[in-house]
Amino acid sequence: MEINIRKEVQEDFKKVSELIRTAFESEEHSDHEEHFLVERLRNSDAFIPELSMVAEADHQIVGYILLTKIIIEDENQKNYTSLALAPVAVSPEFQGKGIGGKLIKEAHQKAKELGFGSVVLLGHENYYPKFGYKLTKEFGIRLPFEVPEANCMVIELTENALQNVNGVVRYPKEFGIE
């Protein structure tokens, strides 16, 4: 099966929303509103069109990933720009075929090309370490809500990108996190 990863375009929006909704339908740790989050983020300042990507198989959209801009704020209110991975989703009938992994790797590559040094996420502790994610606590980085440490992860896209970075992640308002 040939998988093609490309930038999302406006004509994809409807299909992508439906894909995200069905991918998260049976996810126990989901609010089942991820497709609405993506719709809000597309209209936000945090949105980077090149980092909104779809996976196609036989010209059908079967996967989606979005990286949006976030800030890591240290105790002196100094800000570092980073990215949040939210969400990554693959159509249920296409899961377990490496498409999620491919989306993550291609999104990392594109983010690196655009000059970003790191990506933060909240996710399954067994899935993301194989792509190089480590616990945010190893870097002194915290997410701004109560979640198990094992699910708070970050990757350095370039060597030592987070060497002098620590603090609290500030999400764009579209995430609805205070």
Ligand SMILES: CC(C)(COP(=O)(O)OP(=O)(O)OC[C@H]1O[C@@H](n2cnc3c(N)ncnc32)[C@H](O)[C@@H]1OP(=O)(O)O)[C@@H](O)C(=O)NCCC(=O)NCCS
């Ligand atoms: C998570 C998701 C994007 C992975 O995509 P995928 O194409 O199925 O993943 P891949 O084929 O690249 O990787 C499959 C591997 O991930 C593991 N995996 C998949 N989902 C997992 C999960 N929820 N928890 C732990 N491991 C998981 C599989 O066991 C498999 O492991 P292996 O490589 O050791 O055999 C997809 O399962 C999905 O859309 N899930 C519902 C939405 C979701 O939970 N998204 C992530 C939160 S933002």
